[in-house]
Amino acid sequence: MNSRTNRTTVRLLYLLSSLLYLLFTTPAHAARIGDLSETSLWDQALRFLTFQDPSVRYALLGSMLLGISCGLLGSFLVVRKMALVGDALSHAVLPGVALGFLWNMSKDPVAIFIGATLAGLLGTAVVNLLKQTTPLKEDTALGLVLASFFAVGICLVTMIQRLPTGNKSGIDKFLFGQAAAIGAADVQLMAVVTGLVVVVIALFYKEFLVTSFDAGFARAVGLPVQAFHYGLMLLLAFAVVIALQAVGVVLVSAMLITPAAAAYLLTDRMHRMLLLAAVFGMAAGALGAFLSFLGNNLPTGPFMVLAATAVFAAAFLFGPRHGIVARWWRQRSRAARIQRENTLKAIYHVLEARNFQGEGVSFSELAERRRETEEEIQVQAAALARHELATLPGEADALFLTPAGWQTACAIVRNHRLWELYLTHTAQIAPDHVHEDAEKIEHVLGEDMVRELERRLNYATKDPHGKVIPGVPVMLETKPEATPGYGRSA
Amino acid sequence: MSPPPLEIHDLTVAYHKKPVLWGVDLVVPPGKLVGIVGPNGAGKSTLIKAAMGLLPVSSGWVKVFGEPVAKNLRRVGYVPQRESVDWDFPVSVMDVVLMGRYGKLGLLKRPTKADHDKARECLDKVKMLPYANRQISNLSGGQQQRVFLARALAQESDLYFMDEPFSGVDAATESAIIALLHELRAAGKTLLVVHHDLPTARNYFDMLLLLNMRVVAFGPTEEVFNYETLQKTYGGRLTILSEVAEAVRVKG
Numbered sequence: 001m002n003s004r005t006n007r008t009t010v011r012l013l014y015l016l017s018s019l020l021y022l023l024f025t026t027p028a029h030a031a032r033i034g035d036l037s038e039t040s041l042w043d044q045a046l047r048f049l050t051f052q053d054p055s056v057r058y059a060l061l062g063s064m065l066l067g068i069s070c071g072l073l074g075s076f077l078v079v080r081k082m083a084l085v086g087d088a089l090s091h092a093v094l095p096g097v098a099l100g101f102l103w104n105m106s107k108d109p110v111a112i113f114i115g116a117t118l119a120g121l122l123g124t125a126v127v128n129l130l131k132q133t134t135p136l137k138e139d140t141a142l143g144l145v146l147a148s149f150f151a152v153g154i155c156l157v158t159m160i161q162r163l164p165t166g167n168k169s170g171i172d173k174f175l176f177g178q179a180a181a182i183g184a185a186d187v188q189l190m191a192v193v194t195g196l197v198v199v200v201i202a203l204f205y206k207e208f209l210v211t212s213f214d215a216g217f218a219r220a221v222g223l224p225v226q227a228f229h230y231g232l233m234l235l236l237a238f239a240v241v242i243a244l245q246a247v248g249v250v251l252v253s254a255m256l257i258t259p260a261a262a263a264y265l266l267t268d269r270m271h272r273m274l275l276l277a278a279v280f281g282m283a284a285g286a287l288g289a290f291l292s293f294l295g296n297n298l299p300t301g302p303f304m305v306l307a308a309t310a311v312f313a314a315a316f317l318f319g320p321r322h323g324i325v326a327r328w329w330r331q332r333s334r335a336a337r338i339q340r341e342n343t344l345k346a347i348y349h350v351l352e353a354r355n356f357q358g359e360g361v362s363f364s365e366l367a368e369r370r371r372e373t374e375e376e377i378q379v380q381a382a383a384l385a386r387h388e389l390a391t392l393p394g395e396a397d398a399l400f401l402t403p404a405g406w407q408t409a410c411a412i413v414r415n416h417r418l419w420e421l422y423l424t425h426t427a428q429i430a431p432d433h434v435h436e437d438a439e440k441i442e443h444v445l446g447e448d449m450v451r452e453l454e455r456r457l458n459y460a461t462k463d464p465h466g467k468v469i470p471g472v473p474v475m476l477e478t479k480p481e482a483t484p485g486y487g488r489s490a
Numbered sequence: 491m492s493p494p495p496l497e498i499h500d501l502t503v504a505y506h507k508k509p510v511l512w513g514v515d516l517v518v519p520p521g522k523l524v525g526i527v528g529p530n531g532a533g534k535s536t537l538i539k540a541a542m543g544l545l546p547v548s549s550g551w552v553k554v555f556g557e558p559v560a561k562n563l564r565r566v567g568y569v570p571q572r573e574s575v576d577w578d579f580p581v582s583v584m585d586v587v588l589m590g591r592y593g594k595l596g597l598l599k600r601p602t603k604a605d606h607d608k609a610r611e612c613l614d615k616v617k618m619l620p621y622a623n624r625q626i627s628n629l630s631g632g633q634q635q636r637v638f639l640a641r642a643l644a645q646e647s648d649l650y651f652m653d654e655p656f657s658g659v660d661a662a663t664e665s666a667i668i669a670l671l672h673e674l675r676a677a678g679k680t681l682l683v684v685h686h687d688l689p690t691a692r693n694y695f696d697m698l699l700l701l702n703m704r705v706v707a708f709g710p711t712e713e714v715f716n717y718e719t720l721q722k723t724y725g726g727r728l729t730i731l732s733e734v735a736e737a738v739r740v741k742g
Contacts, residue, residue: 210589214575220568221593268625
């Protein structure tokens with residue numbers, strides 16, 4: 001007991017004296033990035049992919065482990081709208097890293113882990129203190145803590161590099177990350193922390209879910225919401241600290257946010273988001289380690305973050321629900337459908353104008369009706385034919401509706417006229433004001449809505465302009481060979 | 491005689507030292523549907539949050555069925571304000587309703603099949619069963635409120651606190667909710683409902699709690715819903731109280 005306190009005192013004195021020494025030393029040269037000699041790209045790739053080199057195995061394993069823990073915890077940050085907290089926490093740990101290093105002047109993973117975690121928690125505590133005792137809001141408090149802690153950290157790191165042993169220390173790797181610097185002891189620590197994160201989230205999934213979604217309700221069912229919040233913060237500090245060596249202080253928050261943000265775009269269930277974010281984080285970690293290795297031990301952090309960003313960009317562009325390609329495609333197909341429906345409506349109008357006599361509608365009739373050129377009409381007719389709404393027999397320059405086409409045409413005209421009637425009758429809008437609105441609504445009215453409208457309008461048969469509201473013929477399972485008179489006359 | 495569902499004694503609550511509720515005394519008899527009404531800033535939400543122990547209180551105590559509220563939270567159900575959560579959160583309607591079972595489940599336990607059945611039953615009661623597997627975004631205001639009600643039903647509590655369950659809902663949902671509240675009352679539950687709309691308050695509730703930083707009146711609706719008490723609740727005579735509250739904040 002006594003000897004341990006003594007040793008602690010000695011170390012504290014040592015720490016203090018090295019700090020003092022740092023303040024009064026002259027600058028030395030900063031460490032160069034990349035300790036290995038130059039080799040060709042191919043050799044490096046081969047070295048990496050054969051996994052024979054233990055340092056490669058450590059780098060890869062470590063990068064994947066940190067990706068998992070960052071992805072899991074980052075998911076909770078994203079859904080709790082606490083992304084900035086991750087950023088502040090990751091910058092706030094730097095002074096702790098430096099002090100952990102100074103503890104016995106080596107990159108002892110445990111000392112650095114403890115120092116960094118304490119610094120991170122101190123940063124979080126200062127944020128809370130500022131929030132509670134001043135009118136400042138959280139974002140300001142986070143910004144303050146982030147910058148000031150990071151500044152202290154940078155000063156300490158620079159001073160360590162000026163120490164006689166400092167420029168060989170590799171402490172600068174903590175700024176931008178160096179996966180190759182991960183050793184066996186680091187991997188062990190990373191495995192323990194990642195295991196802890198996985199187990200805690202699996203065990204307390206429902207508690208983390210409800211406290212994240214509705215903290216007030218969670219407290220009302222008796223859950224210790226604060227304890228879960230601080231538990232999450234502690235795990236977050238752990239995850240940041242184990243990620244530091246490979247990703248670096250500056251970019252570690254991106255490993256928290258980016259995989260989780262990509263997962264958020266791809267799913268709407270929390271458990272799937274956690275799984276996806278962990279996989280994305282792991283993939284980004286592995287890819288980042290590989291790329292930095294290829295480039296002769298370039299900083300790993302930026303590559304990892306770029307890999308994660310590539311995943312996010314893919315989710316943003318190609319995601320099935322929120323992806324902009326999917327959205328563009330949906331818009332395009334909706335526009336095409338509306339175009340088809342408008343053509344069908346014009347065909348109906350042509351047929352109606354001649355009291356549904358004759359079957360074919362010529363392109364010139366349609367062109368006149370829609371005030372378009374025959375070429376445009378031909379394109380539209382081809383679209384109708386592709387969707388089996390009309391047939392185009394040979395050179396006749398005319399089209400004939402299929403039963404499905406006739407049904408859709410009737411439905412659109414009915415929707416239009418029902419809506420006009422509804423607006424004039426129920427909403428008391430003048431009959432000459434309703435057409436434009438109906439032009440839009442006719443394409444979006446669903447079957448249920450149409451039934452409701454018909455009921456409310458007492459199954460009226462004439463629209464405000466005196467035109468007949470068509471019924472929709474029942475679609476036959478087998479297509480008849482011909483559709484004489486379209487089954488209905490005015 | 492069994493203890494009352496809710497007993498509040500001399501409850502004072504302050505935000506940043508500024509008192510927002512003064513010396514509230516309240517004993518709610520069982521099986522009543524109680525409306526809490528009062529102007530904006532009267533402390534309606536504060537009262538029910540403090541009653542559940544969600545806010546630190548400056549003085550006073552709250553008992554639920556004769557026990558301190560913290561010990562009896564399982565007999566308390568809660569419908570928070572709809573705006574208090576992020577409706578884009580990646581959970582399904584079913585997930586939210588299952589949260590109503592968490593209090594009974596305790597730590598480390600997963601919802602069982604029985605919990606899922608119960609949640610489905612509650613969703614059916616608010617006519618939201620067809621939406622069970624949808625994400626909660628894209629629900630209308632009325633549907634969101636029904637989901638919260640279903641979650642509270644899943645708590646199977648004896649005393650319910652509801653924070654503005656009628657705000658932002660359509661007429662159909664409003665009448666469905668009131669029918670549900672009557673059903674709960676018939677089953678012997680006690681309900682305290684924060685309500686914004688005075689004209690309907692008269693018809694909806696058995697008892698009214700008129701609140702404006704303190705209890706102005708509490709009693710059967712027909713007794714307390716009159717010009718004088720409403721004037722006291724909504725009128726300008728409370729300026730002294732708010733001025734003192736401000737002074738406490740500045741000097742305290």
